[in-house]
Amino acid sequence: MSTASRETTSPRSSAKSSSLLTVLLALGANIIVAIAKSVAGFLTGSASMVAEAAHSWADAGNELFLLQAERVAVRPRDPAHPGGYGREAYVWSLFAAVGLFTAGAVVSIMHGVSQLGAEEPETDYLINYIVLAVAFVFEGVSFMQSYRQAHALADERGTSTVEHVLSTSNPTLRAVFAEDAAALIGLLIAFLGVLLHELTGNAVFDALGSILVGVLLAIVAFVLIDRNRRFLLGEQAPxxxxxxxxxxxxxxxxxxxxxxxxxxxxxxxxxxxxxxxxxxxxxxxxxxxxxxxxxxxxxxxxxxxxxxxxxxxxxxxxxxxxxx
CATH class of the missing domain: 3.30.70.1350 (Cation efflux protein, cytoplasmic domain)
Known part of the structure; x- marks a missing residue:
């Protein structure tokens, strides 16, 4: 069977359950990680950890929007909506992307800028390292779930995983994949910020880590906003x-x-x-x-x-x- 034929005949119910599992796994991971990062940020005063906490709380809130997107998109069409309610998934996904920008990117950048001239006291760096390592494991498990789903669908369509994520009409898969990937990169940035702070004694590296995390989230948010905007306007099938x-x-x-x-x-x-x-x-x-x-x-x-x-x-x- 051709890749095109598989696209139009693949079981939609299994794809929906897979997307729902991906969102639920990401939600659980983000809540656990957000609590751990918040505690670490409070105890150590690390700007990078505070930025990462804001990132995880934003992601957790966004997953709720994505769950709503999954729920409303499958409602059957009615006389008032002859085309169905599928486009509402892009509305809720757009809310999630805006939330990632405001609650994640803006907060992280503002906090980092405010800490550029501040002198952070010596702190227990070990707490930050432990929390970052645990967070990396949880975020990695969540990312692998979204990656496996995206990779399997990309193989069916004969495209690369990244190309499928960017072009897919499934906004939930795109959002979870992008947010999980950004979470892993953000953890590496935070780790470098904390490490350089410890090695040099200069808190500016920690503040820069917070700013870079914010910039990363802003880029991801703008990409997600643009993709949802295109589908709301009417995206032609490939x-x-x-x-x-x-x-x-x-x-x-x-x-x-x-x-x-x-x-x-x-x-x-x-x-x-x-x-x-x-x-x-x-x-x-x-x-x-x-x-x-x-x-x-x-x-x-x-x-x-x-x-x-x-x-x-x-x-x-x-x-x-x-x-x-």
């Missing part, structure tokens, strides 16, 4: 998905050819389909309308197609061909 749906249309016994096809994401792994087709035979207008409606209904039974709208091709209009 070529592999278009080819899969085109092949499905051309294999339908009632469809002779397809001259126009538009696929637009209306939620995670869900598209709105508009196509101009030529039907087999030369039926009366009323029969053609019934035939088109029957094909639409059959297409909508595919779990990845939220709504299908078909019209007749214009005479002489060039037809589309599915790639082999």
């Amino acid at each position: 070529e592999r998905v278009t080819q899969a749906v085109l092949g499905m249309l051309l294999r339908h016994p009632e469809v002779s050819s397809v001259s126009y096809l538009h696929l637009e994401y209306v939620g995670p792994e869900r598209v709105f389909l508009v196509a101009a087709v030529d039907l087999v035979g030369n039926d009366r207008e009323s029969d053609v309308a019934d035939d088109l409606y029957a094909v639409e209904q059959e297409l909508e039974r595919n779990e990845h197609i939220a709504e299908a709208v078909l019209t007749l091709s214009r005479r002489g209009q060039p037809t589309l061909r599915a790639s082999e």
